[in-house]
Amino acid sequence: MSKFQALSAYQRPSADGYQLLPFRFTPLNDREYVLTNQAGEFTVLDRQTLAAVVQHQLPPTDRLYDDLKSKHFIIDRDSSVATALLALKVRTKLKRLSDFTGLHIFVVSLRCEHSCPYCQVSRQSDDQLAFDMSVETAEKSLALVFRSPSPAIKIEFQGGEPLLKLPLIRHVVERAEALNITQGRDLQFVIATNLALINDEFLDFCRNHNIFISTSLDGPADLHNANRPRPGHDSYQRAIEGISKVRSAIGRARVSALMTTTTLSLGRVRDIVDVYVAQGFRGIFLRPMSPYGFAVKTKWFKAYDTDEWLAFYFAGLDYILELNRSAYDFTEFYAATILAKMLTPFEPGFVDLRSPAGIGIGAMVYNYDGDVYASDESRMLAEMGDKIFRIGNVHRDRYEDIILSDALLKPIEESFATSVPMCSDCAFEPFCGADPVFHYATQGDFVGRKPLSAFCKRNMAIFRRLIALMRADDEVRRIFVKWANSRC
Amino acid sequence: MSRMLVFSAQVYSIETIKKAAYRFSDVLAIDIVPRLGEIECVLHFLSGSQGEGQDEAIIAAFKNEVLDQDLRVLISKETEAIRNAVLAYALSKTELQGP
Numbered sequence: 001m002s003k004f005q006a007l008s009a010y011q012r013p014s015a016d017g018y019q020l021l022p023f024r025f026t027p028l029n030d031r032e033y034v035l036t037n038q039a040g041e042f043t044v045l046d047r048q049t050l051a052a053v054v055q056h057q058l059p060p061t062d063r064l065y066d067d068l069k070s071k072h073f074i075i076d077r078d079s080s081v082a083t084a085l086l087a088l089k090v091r092t093k094l095k096r097l098s099d100f101t102g103l104h105i106f107v108v109s110l111r112c113e114h115s116c117p118y119c120q121v122s123r124q125s126d127d128q129l130a131f132d133m134s135v136e137t138a139e140k141s142l143a144l145v146f147r148s149p150s151p152a153i154k155i156e157f158q159g160g161e162p163l164l165k166l167p168l169i170r171h172v173v174e175r176a177e178a179l180n181i182t183q184g185r186d187l188q189f190v191i192a193t194n195l196a197l198i199n200d201e202f203l204d205f206c207r208n209h210n211i212f213i214s215t216s217l218d219g220p221a222d223l224h225n226a227n228r229p230r231p232g233h234d235s236y237q238r239a240i241e242g243i244s245k246v247r248s249a250i251g252r253a254r255v256s257a258l259m260t261t262t263t264l265s266l267g268r269v270r271d272i273v274d275v276y277v278a279q280g281f282r283g284i285f286l287r288p289m290s291p292y293g294f295a296v297k298t299k300w301f302k303a304y305d306t307d308e309w310l311a312f313y314f315a316g317l318d319y320i321l322e323l324n325r326s327a328y329d330f331t332e333f334y335a336a337t338i339l340a341k342m343l344t345p346f347e348p349g350f351v352d353l354r355s356p357a358g359i360g361i362g363a364m365v366y367n368y369d370g371d372v373y374a375s376d377e378s379r380m381l382a383e384m385g386d387k388i389f390r391i392g393n394v395h396r397d398r399y400e401d402i403i404l405s406d407a408l409l410k411p412i413e414e415s416f417a418t419s420v421p422m423c424s425d426c427a428f429e430p431f432c433g434a435d436p437v438f439h440y441a442t443q444g445d446f447v448g449r450k451p452l453s454a455f456c457k458r459n460m461a462i463f464r465r466l467i468a469l470m471r472a473d474d475e476v477r478r479i480f481v482k483w484a485n486s487r488c
Numbered sequence: 489m490s491r492m493l494v495f496s497a498q499v500y501s502i503e504t505i506k507k508a509a510y511r512f513s514d515v516l517a518i519d520i521v522p523r524l525g526e527i528e529c530v531l532h533f534l535s536g537s538q539g540e541g542q543d544e545a546i547i548a549a550f551k552n553e554v555l556d557q558d559l560r561v562l563i564s565k566e567t568e569a570i571r572n573a574v575l576a577y578a579l580s581k582t583e584l585q586g587p
Contacts, residue, residue, distance in 0.1 A: 020563055022571040025556070038574055054559050075570075083570060087577035094578060421510055425560050451514035 017056055018069075018076040021086065025050060026427035028464055033427070039089035040341055040430030041071045044471065089345060093430075096349045096362075101148040103351070103363040105156045105376055106141060106172060108133045108165040110368055110383070114194055114230045118262055118300045120293040122383035123160045132165055133368040138172050140394035141366035146179055147399040148364075152186040156214075158376070163197040166205075173209050190214055195242025196230060203249035210254075213246050215239060217257035217279070219265060219272035227262050243279060257281060261288050261312060263303035269316035273330075277323070283331035286316045288458065291441045292380035306454045310461050317465070324479045335466060336483035341431045342466070343484040351375060353433035353459075355417035360391060360408040370394045374408055377437040389437060411436035411446040422450040428463045491547060493529045500558055502527060507560075508553040515546055 025033045025045075033050050036042045045053065045064075052058055053074070058065055060076075068074045072086045110131035112123035124131045133141075145153060155176060157169050173189055180187045190212045206213065217239055218224040224236040239257075246255045257279075259265075259272060269286070276284045288309045295301040316332065323330045340348040351358030359374035366372055370393050373379040378389030389411070392402035402408070415434035417423035423432070438455050439448030450456045470477040495505060502520065505527055509518040519530040531550065533543060 019570075020566045022567040022574070023563065024560070027556075038571065051559060054562055083574060084577065087574045090574055090578035421507075425507070425557075449513060451511060 016077055018058070018060075018065075018074045020054065021072050021075050021082070023073050024425055024427045024429065028467060034463075034467060035073060036427045036430050037072045037086065038430075039072065039086060039093055039345075041089075042342060042427070042467070043067065043071055043073065044467065092345045093347045096347050096354075097356070099150045099152070101361060101364050102150040102152050102349070103154050103156060104141075104145045104148070105158055105363060105365040106133065106138065106162075106169075107158050107160070107365060107367045107379060108138075108162045108168050108172075110160040111164050112159055112161040112194075113164075113196065114161065114228055114235060116228045116294070117298040118227060118260060118289055118295045120290050120295050120377075120380050121158075121160065122293040122380070131160070131368055133168060133366075135168065135171060137366070137368070137370045137394055138168055139175070140370070141372075142172060142175055142179065144364075144366070144372070144394060144399050144402070145176070146183055146185075150185070152188070153180075154188045154190060156190040156192060158192045161194055161197065162191055163193050163202065166202060170205060173205075173211070177209070188212065193242075194228070194230075194235065194239065195246070196235065196238040198242050198245060203245060206246070206254070207250045211250070213250075213255040215243065215255065215257050216259070217243075217275065218259045218262070219268060219275050223264055223268060223271070226264055227260070240279065252280070258285055259287060261286065261304075261309060262300060266304055266308055266312050269312050270319050273316060273319055273323075277328070277330065282329060283333050283336070284316075284320075285333040286313050287334070288313075290377060290380070291438065292377055293383060296384065306457050310458060313462070314465060317469075321469075321476060321479065325475065329482075331483050331486060333487075335462070335480075336487045338431050338462065338466060339480050339484035340487040343481055344488050346488045348487045350433075352435050352438075353431070355415075355423075355429070355432070355434040356412050357415050357434035357436050359389065359412065359437060360403065361412070364391075364402075366394060372397070372402055374411070375437055377441070381437065381441055388440065411440070414446045415439070420447050420450075422456075428460060431463055432459055489533050489543065491531045491533075491543070493531065493547070493551070495527045495529065495554065497522065497525050497527050500527060500554060501561065504557040504561055505529060505554060507557045508550060511553055512546070512550055516550065 021037060023035050023037045025035045028034045028044055032044050032046050034042055034044055035050070049064070053068065069076065069079060072082055075082045110121065110124045111128055145155065155172065162169060169191065176187060189209060192214045195215050205211070216228065218227045221236040224239065225233055228235040243255055243257070257276070265272060273284060289295050289301050291301050317335060320330055320332050337348050337350045337353060340346060349362060351362040354362055359378065363375050364372060365376055365379045367379050371382070371390050372392045372394060373382060374389045374391050381388070382390060389407060391405045391408040415436035417429050417432065417434050423429050435455055436446035439453060440446055442454065443449065443452065466480070470480050502522060505520055509516070509520060512518070515534055517532040517534060521528040521530070531547065533546070
């Protein structure tokens with residue numbers, strides 16, 4: 001006699017039938033729908049089957065019954081712990097909320113020796129010292145940083161070009177480390193730099209304080225230099241040499257690069273990825289341009305539309321998957337962030353893809369002049385003259401005043417996707433975000449009309465493509481699982 | 489150009505039709521007029537939204553969206569209590585609030 005009962009013993013029809021658990025659905029294609037439960041687990045059904053499930057017509061002997069039950073779409077008398085398990089999964093997804101602000105951005109100077117026409121921060125020429133952060137402002141900012149309850153604090157130095165204010169960066173790093181002796185946080189530093197101005201003193205400093213470097217690399221030399229003009233027309237050469245020097249001085253994994261898609265990038269995604277591969281990077285973040293700063297003034301932002309960017313992105317994704325199929329591990333980081341939401345119990349915490357919105361909660365920005373902004377994009381908008389997302393000032397306001405300000409709470413509350421038209425019943429909501437700053441910049445309100453939202457169109461297309469790709473090919477699914485776990 | 493559709497008020501609620509209409513607000517402006525036992529919808533195609541044969545495709549998609557919204561209402565009603573219970577439990581001990 002077997003130790004175990006036959007499968008049929010576990011498939012006894014419940015006298016009460018089954019009950020639906022909360023789920024949402026959205027078309028995947030002409031025939032099928034994506035269903036997501038409250039914790040973001042998903043499945044795909046055709047319309048007829050979806051309707052049968054909702055109308056309680058799915059027999060317990062159907063293979064789908066157990067699948068839906070295990071993924072918490074339905075519940076029956078046999079699964080009394082399912083509700084508590086589902087709640088635990090939702091709670092795991094929300095965990096980051098209780099950690100509160102982990103990323104703190106110091107804009108140490110708006111000055112820059114590059115003159116990029118797509119610059120989203122409205123940089124100033126490098127003789128304009130009025131756009132530098134003072135020591136006093138940095139000290140007050142630092143005091144606010146450590147008021148955040150987050151166990152992990154990342155201080156990121158941005159500009160302009162932050163290396164034009166290296167003495168101030170040095171001061172902030174040393175002060176933060178001193179404060180952290182009693183605070184005991186997981187403290188990290190990142191400098192976002194174009195690497196054009198690095199020297200041995202800077203490299204020694206990075207090595208001694210375990211500093212990470214984030215730089216810009218837009219693609220091959222002709223493309224990069226056209227996007228990022230500077231005196232000498234040598235931005236690419238300096239970036240490549242800088243990456244090499246930083247790696248030699250502080251380690252390979254301590255430097256990462258970001259690209260921005262311009263109209264010059266369209267049609268060249270393979271060239272761009274090839275540069276990242278040639279430089280030994282293990283991934284790339286294919287980023288669209290954002291509607292802020294000089295990118296708007298120079299009309300570079302509107303030089304291509306969402307469809308053109310998606311064509312660029314999907315061509316890049318296909319190429320990257322080709323690389324992975326030929327045994328070269330290489331990740332597209334935006335896809336990986338979304339896949340972490342789709343395929344793991346965790347929330348990766350990417351500021352743009354959070355609801356409640358990541359502004360203030362996920363990141364805070366301390367501007368050179370002492371103003372505090374709710375996100376990097378918020379200060380970019382401010383440099384265009386609109387300070388609606390200024391949530392306080394380090395010299396005038398207490399931490400409590402800043403965190404509880406209407407300027408922060410109103411956009412978070414209004415844009416909460418669970419109660420926003422269209423998002424509230426969208427199956428992709430658990431993978432998506434609110435992004436009130438983008439919608440304010442493009443439509444003039446924190447919520448925006450989603451049928452007209454480029455953010456919504458872009459992300460919905462990516463969600464659909466990722467799900468379609470992994471359903472069509474088991475190898476792609478394996479690659480995606482690997483990417484997802486790398487972001488947790 | 490405009491087209492009229494009539495839905496039975498016994499089958500669909502006004503809220504269902506309104507939610508479907510919102511989703512099409514990039515291509516349609518829709519007048520929703522409740523009548524005795526019926527809900528009349530006048531669909532106005534926004535300029536630039538129509539191509540060859542596009543209008544029929546948009547109308548068909550709108551009808552399917554109304555069906556989808558109706559199904560969503562069924563799910564929402566049946567799962568309201570459990571949805572709130574799950575959220576209450578999930579948020580209960582996360583230290584989101586101070587002492």
